[in-house]
Structure formats: C-alpha cells, structure tokens
Amino acid sequence: MLTYTLPYTIYEDLAKYEKAVDDFLKGRIEPEKFKGIRVPFGIYEQRKSGTYMVRIRLSGGIITPKQLYVIAELADKYGSEKLHVTTRQDIQIHDVVIENTVYISKGLIECGLSSKGGGGNTVRNIVMSVDAGINPLEPYDITPVVVGLTNDLLKEDDSFNLPRKFKITFSNTYEDSACATISDVGFIARIKEGKKGFKVYVGGGLGRKSRIAELLYDFITINEVYQVVNGVKLLFYKYGNRKNRHSARLRFLYNKLGREEFIKLFEREKEKFELKDYEALYKEERNFLNDIINLKPEEPIDEGFGEWKRNYVKEQKQKGFYTIEIPLKNGDISTEDAKKLAKFLENFGEDVIRFSINQNIHLRNIKGEYLPNVYNIIKQLDTNSDNPRIISDIIACKGADTCQLGICKPRGAVSKIYELISENIELFSALGRIQINISGCPNSCGKHLIGNLGFFGKAKRNDGYLYPAYNVLVGGKVEDGGTKFGEKIGEISAKKMPYFVIEVLKDFAESGLASFQDYLNKFGESRIREILKDFEYVPSFEEDNSFYYDWNSDELFNVNDIGPGECSASMFDLVELYLEQLVKYKKKVKEINGKDKLDLLNEMIFKSVKMLLLLKGYDAESNEQLIKLFDEHYFKTGLVSTKYENIVRLLIDNQSLTTEREDEILEFVDTVKRFYDELDESLNIVTGIDEPKEKDKVSEPEIKVFKDYRGVSCPLNFVRIKVDLAGMKSGDLLEVYLDDGDPIDNVPRSVAMEGHEIIEQKRIDNYWSVVIRKK
Ligand code: SF4
Numbered sequence: 110m111l112t113y114t115l116p117y118t119i120y121e122d123l124a125k126y127e128k129a130v131d132d133f134l135k136g137r138i139e140p141e142k143f144k145g146i147r148v149p150f151g152i153y154e155q156r157k158s159g160t161y162m163v164r165i166r167l168s169g170g171i172i173t174p175k176q177l178y179v180i181a182e183l184a185d186k187y188g189s190e191k192l193h194v195t196t197r198q199d200i201q202i203h204d205v206v207i208e209n210t211v212y213i214s215k216g217l218i219e220c221g222l223s224s225k226g227g228g229g230n231t232v233r234n235i236v237m238s239v240d241a242g243i244n245p246l247e248p249y250d251i252t253p254v255v256v257g258l259t260n261d262l263l264k265e266d267d268s269f270n271l272p273r274k275f276k277i278t279f280s281n282t283y284e285d286s287a288c289a290t291i292s293d294v295g296f297i298a299r300i301k302e303g304k305k306g307f308k309v310y311v312g313g314g315l316g317r318k319s320r321i322a323e324l325l326y327d328f329i330t331i332n333e334v335y336q337v338v339n340g341v342k343l344l345f346y347k348y349g350n351r352k353n354r355h356s357a358r359l360r361f362l363y364n365k366l367g368r369e370e371f372i373k374l375f376e377r378e379k380e381k382f383e384l385k386d387y388e389a390l391y392k393e394e395r396n397f398l399n400d401i402i403n404l405k406p407e408e409p410i411d412e413g414f415g416e417w418k419r420n421y422v423k424e425q426k427q428k429g430f431y432t433i434e435i436p437l438k439n440g441d442i443s444t445e446d447a448k449k450l451a452k453f454l455e456n457f458g459e460d461v462i463r464f465s466i467n468q469n470i471h472l473r474n475i476k477g478e479y480l481p482n483v484y485n486i487i488k489q490l491d492t493n494s495d496n497p498r499i500i501s502d503i504i505a506c507k508g509a510d511t512c513q514l515g516i517c518k519p520r521g522a523v524s525k526i527y528e529l530i531s532e533n534i535e536l537f538s539a540l541g542r543i544q545i546n547i548s549g550c551p552n553s554c555g556k557h558l559i560g561n562l563g564f565f566g567k568a569k570r571n572d573g574y575l576y577p578a579y580n581v582l583v584g585g586k587v588e589d590g591g592t593k594f595g596e597k598i599g600e601i602s603a604k605k606m607p608y609f610v611i612e613v614l615k616d617f618a619e620s621g622l623a624s625f626q627d628y629l630n631k632f633g634e635s636r637i638r639e640i641l642k643d644f645e646y647v648p649s650f651e652e653d654n655s656f657y658y659d660w661n662s663d664e665l666f667n668v669n670d671i672g673p674g675e676c677s678a679s680m681f682d683l684v685e686l687y688l689e690q691l692v693k694y695k696k697k698v699k700e701i702n703g704k705d706k707l708d709l710l711n712e713m714i715f716k717s718v719k720m721l722l723l724l725k726g727y728d729a730e731s732n733e734q735l736i737k738l739f740d741e742h743y744f745k746t747g748l749v750s751t752k753y754e755n756i757v758r759l760l761i762d763n764q765s766l767t768t769e770r771e772d773e774i775l776e777f778v779d780t781v782k783r784f785y786d787e788l789d790e791s792l793n794i795v796t797g798i799d800e801p802k803e804k805d806k807v808s809e810p811e812i813k814v815f816k817d818y819r820g821v822s823c824p825l826n827f828v829r830i831k832v833d834l835a836g837m838k839s840g841d842l843l844e845v846y847l848d849d850g851d852p853i854d855n856v857p858r859s860v861a862m863e864g865h866e867i868i869e870q871k872r873i874d875n876y877w878s879v880v881i882r883k884k
Pocket residue numbers: 506507508509512513514515516548549550551552553554555
C-alpha cells in the first residue's frame with residue numbers, strides 16, 4: 110500500500126455531487142447551498158466568478174507517476190495547463206468550469222484519487238515529512254501510519270462534518286519538517302523501549318489567533334494513533350463552535366476549555382475508540398526500491414550538473430539511492446512538463462514522487478548512476494533547478510491572483526525576487542539556509558509566522574490612494590520544542606518588498622554564516638529593522654504611481670472584489686451567511702424606496718424563514734412549503750410568536766406587502782436574530798422548547814416520541830433528530846424511521862457520537878426503525 114485507498118462510498122459521493130451540480134446549473138438550488146456541497150468536495154470558486162479550482166487529496170504528498178500523468182491530462186482537458194502544489198501537499202487544478210469539475214472527479218476516482226475533504230469543515234489532507242522513509246536521521250518510516258490513518262478517517266462520516274477544518278500532521282524527526290507543532294494534532298516520530306511511536310502535540314494552528322501546539326503525550330505507540338486522533342476529533346465534533354467560524358478551530362476550543370478540562374474531556378472521548386493495529390501495516394511488503402531499470406545511464410548534458418547536485422541532490426538512508434528536489438516556480442508545473450516527468454519516472458517504479466509543503470517536487474529512490482538522466486530531463490522543464498537553493502526555500506500562497514480573500518499578490522513579488530537573485534547568482538549560490546514565507550492576507554496560508562523572514566499582505570492608504578503592502582516579520586522557526594512565531598518589525602510597500610528581501614539576503618550572504626538563525630543570533634533583529642528603514646518611503650501617486658499597482662497587475666490596486674472565504678462551508682455557514690445578509694439588508698432597506706424596497710422586504714422575510722428552518726434541518730423548494738414548515742416548527746411549538754403569522758404569509762400574499770409594513774418586518778427579523786443568538790455554540794436550543802415542561806418533571810423517565818424521517822436526506826434527518834432530542838429529557842426514548850443507505854449508515858453513528866444511546870436498530874421492509882435514549 111503506497112497511496113491511500115478510496116472509501117467504498119466514493120461513487121455515491123460522486124453521484125451526489127453530480128446531482129448537486131445539475132441542480133445548481135438548473136437553478137434548483139441556491140449558490141450558497143451548492144457551496145456547502147462543493148467545498149467539502151474540494152472544489153472552490155476562484156476570484157474570477159464562474160471559474161473553479163479542484164484540490165486533490167494526496168496523503169503525505171504521495172503520488173505515483175501514473176497518477177501524476179492522469180492529473181496533468183485532466184488539467185489539460187478541463188482546466189488551465191498548469192498544476193499547483195499546495196503547502197498541504199495537495200495538488201490543484203485551476204480555471205475549471207463547474208460542469209467539468211464532475212469529469213475531473215470521475216477521472217480522479219479512476220486513478221485512485223479524490224478531492225473529497227479537500228476543503229470545508231473536514232479532516233484535511235494529512236501532511237507528512239517529505240523525506241519520510243529515506244531520511245538517515247529518522248527513527249523509522251512513518252508512511253504506513255499516515256496512509257493507514259487516512260484510509261480509516263476517509264471512511265468516517267464525521268470526518269466531513271466538523272465545526273471547522275481539522276489538520277493532522279506527521280513529522281519524522283525533531284526538526285519537525287512537516288510542522289506538527291503548529292497543527293490541530295501533530296505527531297513527531299520517536300522510538301521508546303524498542304516500540305515505534307510518537308510525541309503528540311495538540312491545539313496549534315496559524316491564522317486568526319495563531320497558536321503553537323501544546324504537548325499532549327510525550328510518547329504513544331503507533332497502535333494508539335487512531336484512538337488519539339479520534340478522541341480529539343470527537344471532542345471537536347461535540348464541543349467545537351459551530352456558530353462562529355472565526356472562532357471555530359480546535360485551538361479556540363482548547364483556549365476556551367483550558368488545558369485541564371480539554372484533556373479530561375478528550376480522555377473521555379478517546380475511551381470510546383479501540384486501539385488499531387498499525388504495527389500490522391509494517392508487515393506488508395514495502396520495498397519500493399527499483400534495482401532493475403530499463404534505461405541506459407547517460408552523461409550530463411552540461412557542466413551545471415555538479416552545482417545542481419550540490420544544491421538539490423541528497424543521499425538517502427538506502428545506500429546508493431538518491432533524493433532530488435525540483436524547486437517549482439511558485440508551486441506551479443505546466444501539464445506538459447508534468448507529463449514528461451511522469452513518463453520518465455515510470456522507469457523507476459511507483460514510489461518516486463512526493464510533493465513537499467514548500468510546494469516543490471521531491472524525487473526519491475533514484476540510483477546514483479541515473480542522476481545524470483534525471484538532470485537531463487529536469488533541464489527540459491521550466492523549474493527553478495538552475496537557480497540557487499534559496500529559491501526553493503520561498504513559500505508564497507496564490508494571494509489575490511485567485512484567492513477570494515487575497516489582498517496582495519505574493520506570486521508577483523516572488524517572481525521579482527527570483528529575477529533579482531538571478532542577476533547576482535554567484536553571491537546567492539553559497540547562501541546558508543533561510544526560509545522566506547509570504548501570505549497574501551493575514552490568513553497565513555503562506556505560513557508567514559514561521560518564516561525566518563515572513564510577510565503578509567495588507568492594504569494601506571497614502572495621499573488618498575490605496576496601495577498594496579506587507580507586514581514584515583522576523584525570527585519564526587519550527588522544531589520539536591523550539592517552535593517560535595516571527596515578530597512583526599514593521600511594514601513595507603509591495604513595490605519595495607522584493608528589493609528589501611534582496612538587501613537582507615545580501616547582508617546574510619556576506620556574513621558567511623550557515624543559517625539565518627545564526628545571523629539573527631549574531632546581529633539581532635535590529636539589523637533587519639535598520640535595513641527596512643531604507644525601504645519605508647512611499648511616494649505620492651503623482652510622484653510615482655507604480656507603488657499603487659501590485660506586482661504582475663495592470664489594475665490600480667483595490668480591494669473591491671474581495672469575497673467571502675470559501676475555506677469553510679456547511680449548512681451552518683449558510684445560516685451565518687443569511688444572518689450577515691439580514692443585518693446588511695436592515696441598513697439598506699432604509700435607504701431605498703418603491704419596488705426596490707418591497708423586493709428587499711420580501712427577501713428579508715424569505716431569508717429569515719429559511720434560516721430558522723435550516724436550524725431545524727428543513728429546507729423547502731416553494732414558498733408555500735416554507736410557510737407550512739415554519740408554522741409547524743415555530744408557530745405551533747411556541748418558539749416564535751404567532752403575531753408574525755401574517756408577516757410570514759406575505760411570502761405568498763404579494764398584494765399585502767406594502768412599505769407600511771416595514772417596521773413589522775424589521776421586528777420579525779430582529780426576533781429571528783435573537784432566536785439565533787440564544788442558541789448555544791453547538792446550535793442547541795437553550796431556551797424555548799428546551800425548557801423541561803412541568804409535566805415532564807414528574808412523569809416516568811421513558812417516554813417514547815416517534816418521528817418518521819423517511820425521505821429526509823442526510824444531514825437534515827440528523828439535524829431534526831438533534832432538535833427532537835433537545836426537546837426531550839434525559840433518559841427519554843425517541844424512535845425514528847430512517848431510509849436505507851446513507852441515513853441508516855450515518856445517522857445512528859452521529860447520534861451516538863453526541864453521547865446518546867442507540868437502544869435498538871432494526872430493518873422493516875426497505876427502511877429502518879432506530880430507538881435512541883437521550884443522554
Ligand atoms: S493567505 Fe490569504 S490570500 Fe493567501 S491563500 Fe490564504 S486566504 Fe488567500
């Protein structure tokens with residue numbers, strides 16, 4: 110087993126996605142609802158409206174030459190002629206129209222890959238040190254654990270319905286090359302008393318309120334990995350904040366609960382899972398070294414071979430075999446180059462390619478006599494292999510080129526840095542190690558906080574004009590027990606940023622020190638502050654308008670087309686979106702009149718009603734249906750006062766919708782918002798029907814409520830059960846009917862994960878009866 114195995118549900122997942130695309134194109138579902146389906150499937154809308162990106166999961170960055178070839182062909186046919194490697198070792202195809210995302214998904218499945226879980230509130234691609242299995246310093250090869258865990262998590266529905274994204278990382282040595290110490294759950298390999306295992310970190314992450322992970326265990330065996338991951342996952346699933354995505358990542362829960370309570374709850378959840386025999390994975394045949402190769406060793410085509418070997422080739426722990434880094438330009442490789450490389454690499458077996466978190470390609474298991482062959486092929490590709498190493502140590506996100514949240518365009522700035530480095534190659538070729546990380550906004554996809562030199566994009570104003578700029582950070586680093594975030598030392602215009610980087614690199618090169626950390630230790634960050642001073646000046650627009658354009662952009666800098674992020678999308682995000690829109694509409698409706706006002710008032714009623722129904726797990730295709738459901742679930746239950754019945758009826762009674770009713774409608778909107786505000790973070794109703802009624806307090810504990818949820822799809826059926834249970838008291842029994850297939854596969858498990866007990870589950874004809882005891 111080299112790469113992960115697709116879950117058996119993948120064809121059903123694809124069929125559902127295909128139907129959602131069709132419904133979306135025919136206007137049968139709203140864009141927001143479609144987003145909630147496509148994003149967890151790894152498909153994001155790009156900044157340019159109507160174009161999409163497909164993010165393909167590659168566990169630990171592993172891909173076979175055949176798979177790489179297929180992906181390049183799919184990109185050729187349906188996307189742009191480029192592949193992009195991400196900082197989580199996935200690969201992305203860009204500029205795809207929505208219909209073609211289905212064909213890409215089909216093509217991926219045929220070669221054993223998928224984009225499922227590539228985005229949204231899911232267990233994201235598991236990241237692993239790129240040199241796992243070949244690093245002479247590692248205690249053992251962690252690859253089987255990473256692939257085995259991926260296989261297990263992909264089978265579990267709750268992996269795709271979390272409060273927010275969930276990142277798991279494995280490093281093979283104390284250097285923490287995969288950044289386990291800044292992950293939700295991070296593992297660093299070690300051996301204790303002859304047993305393979307890991308040091309475990311939890312609660313780290315970059316982005317809003319970045320946090321270095323804390324130690325959870327000094328040592329666990331590899332057989333405990335599944336149990337630990339699922340304990341944290343279940344804790345997150347149950348207690349994570351589903352109401353505010355900005356405070357939803359695991360680190361916020363860790364902070365909120367405090368270490369002691371977090372660990373107490375985690376231990377309780379962990380006990381619900383069995384150990385998994387990951388030791389058994391090491392008994393499978395895992396020799397991917399290929400001794401018999403049908404290629405004639407070549408001579409290097411030019412004298413650059415020696416320099417290239419010094420920069421980009423390392424000997425593996427397997428004697429006589431080598432690993433080669435191919436530094437990509439901004440993480441991109443053309444499909445033509447990818448195919449050429451893949452065809453060539455087929456000669457060397459299956460385990461020859463990994464993608465790194467530095468967005469480069471790493472080859473492995475290449476016998477020494479074939480290094481010139483590899484060199485000769487790489488010379489035919491458009492990469493940075495001819496350039497000094499520093500170039501492969503720059504990470505930059507895609508920024509405003511494609512990302513909807515992007516402010517600046519780091520890739521343009523990086524191209525300028527490359528250009529400036531290539532003007533002085535000799536000086537930079539002997540440069541010591543330095544990591545430069547750049548993000549297009551504060552969100553940290555370019556990991557600016559852990560760069561020795563870090564930048565993140567911002568918009569600044571000068572002389573009445575906006576210009577692109579970066580905050581400058583110094584001193585970030587990652588290592589087991591020594592991870593540190595960079596300190597902000599100032600800011601710089603995007604225009605001057607590449608020149609500033611070059612000045613710092615020159616100073617570092619001239620110091621002759623082996624690493625930038627040594628340089629900082631010797632001179633302190635004040636040295637960088639001094640250099641920065643020379644680049645701070647921003648001329649007025651009249652003096653030099655080039656400062657008001659970003660690199661690689663011929664448009665005057667603006668932030669008008671920044672859109673809502675796509676990173677998190679679920680039904681609950683849709684609720685939040687409606688809420689945000691309602692707040693905006695309340696302001697706007699005061700400024701408009703006539704038909705525009707009436708349309709907006711109608712929209713406000715529609716969104717208010719839809720939002721509350723979604724919280725109960727209902728959606729409707731017509732306004733008549735919306736009214737009926739609202740009546741049943743809100744008016745009849747007393748959760749919303751019946752004095753608003755006439756307002757809700759306006760959805761079908763256009764004649765009665767007049768501007769005089771504005772105040773009543775605004776009051777209704779406020780009521781809806783208040784109702785939402787009173788829900789707890791896990792979206793349980795904490796007022797209204799949740800209050801035990803007087804008769805409940807004295808009645809027998811086991812009252813059976815019956816609900817028929819046949820014909821209700823996932824996850825709406827689950828949400829309805831959750832709401833039913835919220836209205837019952839501890840120990841009460843609820844019987845539900847569920848359809849065969851997804852509902853019976855998913856719902857009882859999810860209910861049990863919330864702590865309720867499944868008393869009975871039995872088939873009746875083509876459906877199921879499930880009896881649940883409320884916790
Ligand atoms: S850091 Fe900001 S600009 Fe860059 S990819 Fe992430 S969200 Fe987009």
